[in-house]
Amino acid sequence: MVTCKETCAAIIGLHKNGFTDKDIVATKIAPKSTMYRFIKNFKERGSILVKKASGRPRKSSTRQDRLLKRIQLRDRSATSAELAQEWQQAGVSASARTVRRRLLEDGLVSRRAAKKPLLSKKNIRDRLIFCRKYSEWTAEDWGKVIFSDEAPFRLFGASGKRLVRRRKEFQTAEAPVKQIAEHDRQLQSAEHSSDRETKTKHSHSARPTRPTLSSSQKALSHSLCLSLSLSG
Known part of the structure; x- marks a missing residue:
């Protein structure tokens, strides 16, 4: 043929x-x-080769691409659809997919934000006090505590993943982290419930003298203490 x-x-x-x-x-x-x-x-x-077609013209100019990049850097957590709407106000009618392509050309990729608990000096002090107070408790002591009325209180929006755009070579230095309040990350009432139940059970009786703790018991008590301090 x-x-x-x-x-x-x-x-x-x-x-x-x-x-x-x-x-x-x-x-x-x-x-x-x-x-x-x-x-x-x-x-x-002077050639039989077919002339290369220019292709479909770009929807945006170089200046408009720089504008999109500035909009993204101003709010790294903005979605492609939100950026497309804001870009349209600048005179560029483009889809969310086009927005993602432009940002990828500039090296801005979408990644999940790192999580960073918001711990104030008071939070740190209260956790340390709690650990020292119950550091010698055994598994039997913790078995007498009833954890109730637990409920999460989200102070910074949804607890799901949050995406931000950053350059590939930067992980947390350039990109914002997802700031999580102490009560947003764990159940805030665990510590208060344990204190309340402990006072109720031990208010009318003296605590018995405990025997010397073995290394395994100390390790178990220490791990329980740390987990409860983090949940506080």
């Missing part, structure tokens, strides 16, 4: 060998209009 390239090469070969256009058309190896077009293009460009 003769391809278009082979037909074009045959026509141009006849043209180079001195055949007139009329003689080439008489061969009928291709339609007359096709032969004339091949010869005309060869005379203009």
Whole structure:
């Protein structure tokens, strides 16, 4: 089967060998209009290669791309759809997919934000006091505590994942972390419930003298203490 390239090469070969256009058309190896077009293009460009098409024009200019980047850096957690709406106000009507492509061209990728608990000096002090207070408790002591009325209190929106855009070479230095309040990350009432129940159970009776704790008991008590301090 003769391809278009082979037909074009045959026509141009006849043209180079001195055949007139009329003689080439008489061969009928291709339609007359096709032969004339091949010869005309060869005379203009000096080649039989098809000229590369310019493709679909970009929806935005370089200046508008820089504007999109500034909008994204101003709010790294903004979604592609939100950026497309804000970009449209600047005169660029583009889809969310186009927005993502432009940001990828600038090296801005979407990644999950790192989590960082918001611990004030008071939070740190209260946790340390709690650990020291119950550091010698055994598993039997903790078994007498009833944890109730637990409920999460979200101070900073939903607890799900949050995406931010940052450059690939930066992990947390450039990108904002997801700030999580102490009560948003864990159940805030665990410590208060344990204190309340402990006072109720031990208010009318003296605590018995405990035997010396073994290394395994100390490790278990220490792990329980840390888990409860984090949940506080």
